Amino acid sequence: MSTISKENYLKTLYTKDKIENVVVTTSQIAESLNVSNAATSEMAKKLSNQGLVNYKKYKGIELTNRGEKIALNVLRRHRLWELFLMEVLNLTWDEVHDEAELLEHQTSENLIDKIDEYLNFPEFDPHGSPIPNKKGKLPLMPKLKPLLSGEEGATYKVARVSDKNSELIKYFTKIGLTLNKKIKIIEKLTFDNSIVIELNNSSISLSEKTAQSVFLK
């Protein structure tokens, strides 16, 4: 059986495993989900017994095809909800993630398909993340450039921001850093890896931590 907890583990695993392309350790998952390493080790065993992950003690976890399918399905529900809540119900950019984090586990296939249809089968959520379609396929998307690896003097468009921290999203909204906004990289400071960008004709400095959440095209 897939439970709320299992869905959250699988989804987290997917974003590490398939997006960041790293071998995922139990403690990385633990940190993402704010649970103990012990909880994650236990869950790794359970998911492994159900054939949803491959897990070798001390050697990391990776999704099986079956596990990936579930993860993509949870992501689909999450991202469609986010977009729906913003577009239809006027929730704000920083509010939708936390709501979707719950709704994603209580949404039937029938319901999510209706939402998908209502939104006319969108390909990206409000933070720029791709939405898997009904079959679990992701839209084609150009490889994005992390803000921190952008070049001084160059101009880019904001293509995706991490949605994990609502305070951060609120801050982005406040300074006008939203999706598709043009930004120019003024200066990269090597001593603290912070970065100065031009945005709406004014310059603003972002810490390394903050800048990590922004991706460009």
Place this chain on the structure above:
Amino acid sequence: MSTISKENYLKTLYTKDKIENVVVTTSQIAESLNVSNAATSEMAKKLSNQGLVNYKKYKGIELTNRGEKIALNVLRRHRLWELFLMEVLNLTWDEVHDEAELLEHQTSENLIDKIDEYLNFPEFDPHGSPIPNKKGKLPLMPKLKPLLSGEEGATYKVARVSDKNSELIKYFTKIGLTLNKKIKIIEKLTFDNSIVIELNNSSISLSEKTAQSVFLK
């Protein structure tokens, strides 16, 4: 803490306690929720410790003011979701209850207020049940007549149907028995308490069990 399970108990308690005006026993709740009597007795103790119900062993349970407030809030979320899913997302009359049964527990005050606003602060859900407003107040509503207590020869309007059984709702849809539909009571059969009604110019017989789910004005 209010959990999903507790919300379901309180909501069930409310509909028995305040709607049917009976002293509610643990086994009635157990039956409604499809759990054992034992589970309900335990839960009664927990809810009592939290001041959400008054519970005397062997003497039944009733909601306190605090418990009633929570129950009304769950009902509000449930009924607004039902209406929203029908009106906006084109789910059918028989689908919305089961979806709402889950969504009602994962919906922030902020989100439900947006839904309320989107629907323009409706007073009744798709099955004719009243929707508590943000303050927990129910709309004024005329006292409804159970179909089984209607008079032979008289004509009524369907004002509410129970939404608990989706198969039943599907059947109602099929025979054209929907909200606000006019029906005439042709005959009440005393040997099995079934009832024959006229609906869309044809007559149809409803068993006692089925007729219990229909209320008139």
Place this chain on the structure above:
DNA sequence: TAATTTTGTTAGGCATGCTTAACTTTAATC
């Protein structure tokens, strides 16, 4: 009123998902 049936409660157990503390394996450092 006493016996019996029905209703409701308690006891003991189990599954899930978490915790902290103790332990083991792996990686880093000398």
Place this chain on the structure above:
DNA sequence: GATTAAAGTTAAGCATGCCTAACAAAATTA
């Protein structure tokens, strides 16, 4: 390569919410 530090796992225990079986109270019937 041995020692130490870091990362990861296991053990023991707790909370929630459910179950069945045994028991107790209340209602029914004789």
